[in-house]
Amino acid sequence: MRKTLILARKELAGYFISPVAYVIGALFLLVSGVWFFHKIFIPGNEASLRPLFEAMAYMMVFAVPLITMRLLSEELRSGTVETLMTAPITDTEVIMGKFIGVMGFYAVLLAGTIVFLALMYAYGQPDSGVAVMGYLGMVLLGSSFVSVGLFTSALTKHQLVAAMISVTILAIFAIGMQEMVAYAPSPWNELASHVNAMTYFKDFARGMFDTRGLVFFLSTTGLFLFLSVKTLESRRWR
């Protein structure tokens, strides 16, 4: 665990010395801000953070792959992965370290949106329960998105390819399934609603704690982390 945390700290620090992370952070806040002022923070509108959370969830489909694309791809491209594999650290520790590191950066990104919450409290009476559950939902959604990004990053040494695969997978589970729920015939729409990340996330965004969502996000996180470990591990016998 100690090794994992050391790796996670290193990974997190890596973000703050890279200008890309600042650009992503600024872009994320800018897009969220524009959305917030144009669609949500309008006098007479309901003082609710729900639309903001939903919008941020869709933004994460594109933002998370950008922050995860370099995780292992960069190691593979530069060859430092060999150092990692020969170091006294297991593949699982490597993956978990990187995962925790990215989640740290993701949390910092989310923390930036608290300014919107403050504004909402200043001019309205938003539901605190919705805010708490919304952030919990964002963390759970983020963990599964990050695990997908980590997995795709383990697949290739090209960062952009990893990002594109990641966006595709996330878009399928967040947007594609959403469309299937809306337009596919039964029973496909029912099936889609069970694998649609947004179905579960929207429950959190409206202040609803649902174990189905919790299990879905945690299990998909676990699955993709497992896949990442296996992908990394395969380099030993391939």
Added chain:
Amino acid sequence: MKSASDNRQLDRKAAIIAAAASVLGVLIMGAAMIVLRQHVRDESLVTPLLISCAAALVLVLGAGFQLVTGQTIGQRALLAFWLCLVIPAVSLILVVLLWGLPQWLMFGETDMQYAGTYKTVTLISVAIVAVFATGLSVLLIRASKTKSRLRYSSLVIASIAAVVALVIAVNVTAQKEQYRASVETLGRYRASERTRKILSGVDVPLRMTCVYTATADKKTGRKSGAQYRQQVLELLRDMAYLNDRIEVVNVTSDEEKARITERLREKRNRRASKHMKLLENFRDGSKTIITELRNESKIWTSLADDSYIAQWNLPATVVHMLTNMSKRMEELQKKIITETNKPMIDFKSIVKIIKDPIEKHKQTLDGFSGTLAAMSELPAAVTKNKSAALASLDDCLRAIEDMVGSAGKESDGEPSDPTVVLKAYAAASDKAVKAIRLARKVLDGVGGPKFTQVLQSSKYWVVHRNYLTKWYQAIGGVLATQRLNVQTVIERMTGKTQAELVANLRRKMPKLLQAFKDADAAARKALGALATADKASGDLMEQAKKGDLFAGPKKILSKLLEQIEKLPKLGTDELPSEITGENIVIIETPDRAEAVSFESVWPLKVKPRGPENVGGEQKREFNGDSAIASAILHMTQKSFGTVYLTYFRPRVPPQMARTLPRADIEPGNLSVLRRRLEAANFNVEDWNLAVEDSPGASNEDKNGDKDDSPKVLLILPPPPPQMPNPYARQTPTPSFGPEHIDKIRREIDSGTPAIFPAYFVWPRQMSFFGPLTQPPYAMNGYLRSDWGIEVKSDFRAIQAVPDKTSPGLFRIDIQAFRYLPLSTFSDHPITLELQGQRVLWTDLCPVGTTKKLPAGVTVSPLLSVPSGRRNLWATRRIAELIRQVQSGEGSYVSPDFNAGDIAPPFDLAVAAVSTATRRKVMNEKGKTETRRIKPSRIVVLGVGMSLVDGYLNSGVSVIGPDGSITMTDKPAANADLVINSAYWLIGREKYIAAGPASGKPIAMIPPTTAIVLKIAYWIVLPGLIVGLGVLVALFRRRQ
């Protein structure tokens, strides 16, 4: 070509066995599919299933061949194939075990009695596939050599499959064993407490189908159904979580909607078997009716023009009538075909469509048969009186001839004594007039009194374009006038004038005689024609007399009408009109179905008034919680009882109606409250105290059965007495008085609970010259004596803003004057759930109690102004305060408790319970007697004016700090006070709950602040982060 590495990695013997087993396995599955295909009801599924089997066979054969020839790719492909079967097979077993067999796995079989068989077969076959596929996977892994790369990759693939299967299993189990909890504090996005209570009472299976499939229309700006669907589905799924018997179906295409409609149609038609039979009988019967009407028409067409009944033009009329009738029946046939081809047959309207015309046709045929039957007596009646009539005509003609003769001829020359001639003429004229009058009378009655009108309709009863008898009457009148003229001339004129008159008479007489002869001939001809009926006419009249005329069509029509009368009432009458609508939620119980319309679930949001809000997209608000829960409530529960809107409106002639004084709250002003009560599962009826002695009396009279369901009286304040008008004579109109209060007292004493909405009554002109006065609350006397409650309707509660600089001074809060926010409800069962709800009031009046309450009465407060609220008090000086503000003296006011203003605490609504069983009352003779009474409950609300239309259903304008106006939600929760009271009064406290919560909107933001915020959030904040990144990058470069 196999490589050396392949040889090193594969165990050839095990590979051959695995390949053979794979091919055998797929062949067995294919064979099983061919055998079982006969059980697939939906034939469109057979081909895809067989194609899938064939494709699997090709894949396995190909991969097996590769494997047998030593290619590792074959082993990987087969391993992936079998693992891909294991995962869904395991998931499916889990799903079937947890939820039962999904509908789609019944392959089109809709008969649920086979569900058990399908489930067993599915479980066994899928388990066999899972075990077989797992075994083959193991065999395939063993086909790779130990420590070979193939073995590693095989194990990785297998472990991934196991993890995927585990993830699916965990998720499937989580779907079933779910736990949900809303941590929302405002309750905007979850099922309301009321809905939860309604759902807890649902003990029948309930299927809720969300059909939000409307497409977007750019031209009209209409959004697609999908854009509104999410919130509806969220609510439905919340409801399904709250009650296991609820199933939610999401329909996404019009094809699926059509399938559901078809299923509901079949289900409904099965239940409406008698209605279907009626339609069948109508289809067959209408054909026979049309044929028979045409045959009848032919008979009537064949009648000769001079036939007996043709004199009334009856054949043409009947032919026209029958032709029209058969045409209408044809049109009706087509209409019924169109209606029955609709997605959902609206039996209610179709029965009306059939009933109205056939009732009319039958009435027409009956009426005509009756007329003809009556006319069959005419020939005999005329024959009987004919000789007398002819004799009278003879006398008349003779008298006329005598009269003409008495005047002489033109050729006779000037008479020597014209007076003699005129006197002779006058005498003859008298006789002629008498004879004419007698003839007219005899002719009029020739068929007897009942045929007088019929005779006039005969084409023979006409002379000189006039009815025969009328002509006789007219000519008699003319002759009588002329006789008077002659007498005057005889008495007052000279001989010359008399001679001129004689000459004049002589000139006219031949024409008069001729005209009379024409009339006489016509009358004789008419008598002949009316006395004898030809054979064809006689036969028809005989048929009519026996009731056989149009017997065929009439019999079928009667049978259909009888069938319609016996039709049972269908419980699904609400469905057809709604099912064709777009964006609906269909709610089905085993014996009912109902569609909740889009307009109920997503009504239009109130739009702020003002020119800046003209045009643009009108927003909608979500009302699904109320609309869907109400539909569920009345579909799954019988009506809880009837709320009677009790009012006083005397029945007066229409010309007086306008002068009647109007009550401030009329039943017509309560349409929103009425709808809310109906949605809360109450029937709402009217009780007019001026007309009926007890509530529902008129319904009992109509139906003959007594309604035993609970009753609640909602007693509207009666109108003030009529203002006397000193300038006009007035008929006094009945006014509300002790006898009407007695009716209410009797009803409440018999155990019927009541709600008394009262309010602050504004001063008004009560007499032409008097000052403005406040009419007292008419029920106050009763409430005081029987319940110890006193409504202070001359006091108004006002809320003001304290002046920060002058203690004791307050500024009238204009916003709160019209919309007073006060939700200090007590812990009483009626109001406990309303605590903290957004309620707004107007014209509030205090409701107090007398010092000593009557025996057995307990009064509990519902809504109160607590002590310590310095800025809220009740005053009767309201007009004075308004004058002060309007006159510019200043908007600062202060309560004057010495002048009678009421300081907090005081109550604004109370509930009372009486356990008394006897009450002393004054009888009609003025003596006191003890009457037996039943325990009862009442609720007195000093918030009456906050429950009327225009207040309950209008958005609330909120004035911002800069004077701008924002429109917020309407105060819908006000009605909950009445609904909860009604529930409490009938003992249904279980259903008392708060409805959907409404959120507080974002407040007005001054424009400059908005700009500053946007700059901060759009430019400064992202800029700072980018700047920080640049600094870090620069710092690192320097290092």
